[in-house]
Amino acid sequence: MNIANILARKGSMAVTVRPEQSIREALALLERHNIGALIAVQGENPVGILSERDIVREAARNERFFALTVADLMTRDVITGQPHDDLLTVAHTMTERRIRHLPVVDKERLIGMVSIGDVVKAQRDHYQGEVDTLQTQLLAGESGLAH
Amino acid sequence: LTTSTGTPARPLRVAIIGAGPTGFYVADHLLRNPGVAVEVDMLDRLPTPYGLVRLGVAPDHQKIKFVTNAFDKVAASPGFRFFGGVDFGKHVTLADLRAHYHQIVYCTGAQTDRRMGIPGEDLAGSHPATEFVAWYNGHPDYRDCVFDLSQESVAVVGVGNVAVDVVRILCRTPEELATTDIADYALDALRKSRVKEVYLLGRRGPAQAAFTNPEIRELGELPDADIAADPAEVELDPLSRAAVERSQDRATAKKVEILRAYARRPASGKSKRLVLRFLVSPVELIGDDAGRVAAMRLVRNELYATSTGALQPRATDRFEEIPVGLVFRSVGYRGVPLSGVPFNESWGVILNDKGRVLDPRTKEPLVGEYTAGWIKRGPTGVIGTNKPDAAETVECMFEDLARGAVLEPAHPEAAAADTLVRQRQPSFVSYNDWLKLDALEVAHGRAQGRPRVKLTSVEEMLAALGR
Numbered sequence: 001m002n003i004a005n006i007l008a009r010k011g012s013m014a015v016t017v018r019p020e021q022s023i024r025e026a027l028a029l030l031e032r033h034n035i036g037a038l039i040a041v042q043g044e045n046p047v048g049i050l051s052e053r054d055i056v057r058e059a060a061r062n063e064r065f066f067a068l069t070v071a072d073l074m075t076r077d078v079i080t081g082q083p084h085d086d087l088l089t090v091a092h093t094m095t096e097r098r099i100r101h102l103p104v105v106d107k108e109r110l111i112g113m114v115s116i117g118d119v120v121k122a123q124r125d126h127y128q129g130e131v132d133t134l135q136t137q138l139l140a141g142e143s144g145l146a147h
Numbered sequence: 148l149t150t151s152t153g154t155p156a157r158p159l160r161v162a163i164i165g166a167g168p169t170g171f172y173v174a175d176h177l178l179r180n181p182g183v184a185v186e187v188d189m190l191d192r193l194p195t196p197y198g199l200v201r202l203g204v205a206p207d208h209q210k211i212k213f214v215t216n217a218f219d220k221v222a223a224s225p226g227f228r229f230f231g232g233v234d235f236g237k238h239v240t241l242a243d244l245r246a247h248y249h250q251i252v253y254c255t256g257a258q259t260d261r262r263m264g265i266p267g268e269d270l271a272g273s274h275p276a277t278e279f280v281a282w283y284n285g286h287p288d289y290r291d292c293v294f295d296l297s298q299e300s301v302a303v304v305g306v307g308n309v310a311v312d313v314v315r316i317l318c319r320t321p322e323e324l325a326t327t328d329i330a331d332y333a334l335d336a337l338r339k340s341r342v343k344e345v346y347l348l349g350r351r352g353p354a355q356a357a358f359t360n361p362e363i364r365e366l367g368e369l370p371d372a373d374i375a376a377d378p379a380e381v382e383l384d385p386l387s388r389a390a391v392e393r394s395q396d397r398a399t400a401k402k403v404e405i406l407r408a409y410a411r412r413p414a415s416g417k418s419k420r421l422v423l424r425f426l427v428s429p430v431e432l433i434g435d436d437a438g439r440v441a442a443m444r445l446v447r448n449e450l451y452a453t454s455t456g457a458l459q460p461r462a463t464d465r466f467e468e469i470p471v472g473l474v475f476r477s478v479g480y481r482g483v484p485l486s487g488v489p490f491n492e493s494w495g496v497i498l499n500d501k502g503r504v505l506d507p508r509t510k511e512p513l514v515g516e517y518t519a520g521w522i523k524r525g526p527t528g529v530i531g532t533n534k535p536d537a538a539e540t541v542e543c544m545f546e547d548l549a550r551g552a553v554l555e556p557a558h559p560e561a562a563a564a565d566t567l568v569r570q571r572q573p574s575f576v577s578y579n580d581w582l583k584l585d586a587l588e589v590a591h592g593r594a595q596g597r598p599r600v601k602l603t604s605v606e607e608m609l610a611a612l613g614r
Contacts, residue, residue: 011500129532140213
């Protein structure tokens with residue numbers, strides 16, 4: 001299983017924002033789409049990621065954080081995924097590096113985003129499916145119907 | 148007062164398109180829900196149910212087919228009907244279904260293969276692996292395919308389970324195959340096979356190969372085929388070694404160990420030879436004067452890490468040529484668009500969000516249309532993976548029912564749908580008909596010491612039902 005299989009059943013594209021937009025606008029987008037992170041883009045090229053964490057961290061020490069721009073708070077060194085990256089590796093990297101949102105690019109063009117929640121769910125379904133199939137085969141062996 | 152949909156007086160009527168495992172898992176989740184009264188009509192373009200369990204799973208893997216017992220239980224539920232031999236888009240249209248059902252679920256799978264995109268791909272003797280699989284499994288649409296098994300050297304491109312099935316069937320003896328439910332005509336053709344050497348070609352390394360450890364172990368235990376691998380190709384490159392160590396992935400470490408043992412194993416004089424190759428991609432099929440495949444040109448690959456750490460292949464400038472007269476490609480699959488149903492070309496699936504089919508313009512869900520299985524997420528996972536996938540879709544269906552977002556069919560009675568099918572496809576096959584065919588096949592098989600002997604044409608099936 002790879003990232004493409006997760007994106008295939010996610011209708012929505014990643015929600016994007018421009019670096020010069022205000023944090024107030026960014027918050028409105030997070031709220032409207034009920035999501036935890038926005039991808040900052042220039043054209044179709046992702047240049048940063050802004051998560052609710054980045055905003056909370058700033059809000060805790062700066063009363064006037066609303067007036068800042070996305071560029072002020074976003075993380076610039078973004079790790080991106082590609083459609084054919086396999087799920088196991090992606091899950092490992094996201095857990096190890098504490099990444100919750102992974103923008104997915106294809107030939108430098110942003111095509112979607114997967115969250116750690118998406119990855120965990122896909123992995124769970126994958127293991128559940130394997131267990132189910134193995135159980136069926138074990139039952140087949142026991143009943144002696146197969147040879 | 149109108150009774151609300153989903154009550155015994157007015158059951159939720161659902162059409163499921165496709166009678167493969169996913170269709171049955173969707174039906175099961177729908178019919179098992181105690182709070183909602185549901186009636187399911189399952190349509191399939193073929194007269195027989197079970198999809199790839201009957202027509203994809205290899206004949207020498209009968210245990211996997213045991214899952215059909217669970218499907219038969221679902222089919223025995225009150226409120227379930229099967230209309231086999233009814234083709235969506237031909238016998239019934241989307242408009243017909245909208246007039247008879249509150250909800251429609253597309254579970255049509257991934258019906259076509261990806262191409263390699265290389266010169267010579269369409270030479271005689273180059274085939275999609277799925278056509279060979281459908282042929283040896285007795286698929287009515289593929290029974291007349293011809294494969295030139297007089298060739299001595301065959302290449303199978305890809306290392307997923309379809310590719311592994313194909314090499315195994317090519318390497319089995321006729322005596323082994325004769326105890327399976329392989330199609331009779333395929334057994335006859337394979338008895339005359341002159342295949343001696345079979346290559347299994349992976350574009351990445353042994354650590355990235357999709358085959359499972361039981362599958363690769365089985366290839367090393369074939370009675371009349373020696374297995375061989377290049378010792379250099381089964382050694383892990385530094386990137387793969389680091390990845391396996393970092394993730395403490397014991398299954399992959401074990402896989403590499405099995406492959407290393409194969410590379411050390413001397414040939415024992417069996418009549419066939421199965422050669423595992425890694426880090427190679429075909430770049431061209433070379434034809435002879437008659438336009439038949441005669442050789443395959445390969446490029447050696449190396450691996451690089453993407454920014455998530457996933458390892459992908461990259462071509463080097465080292466090439467080689469292997470003589471092969473028959474090529475099966477198994478480099479990925481994709482869904483086929485259904486008439487009038489939005490399609491996501493990038494992923495080869497129906498455009499959807501968690502199984503709700505989306506309007507391509509607004510990206511909002513279309514009322515009453517859903518999808519599940521491979522046509523929803525792409526071809527990945529084992530049969531059982533479609534169970535949680537189907538559950539997700541059914542959850543959306545019940546959510547939408549609860550807020551009244553269902554179709555309002557003009558003829559929501561079960562009898563009306565039955566009449567429609569009888570008009571459009573009088574020779575449809577019901578589940579009871581199928582159970583009769585099943586009993587016939589099994590009885591015929593028992594006489595020969597086989598699990599069953601398959602009926603492989605629609606005419607044969609209808610004749611067996613006395614039509």
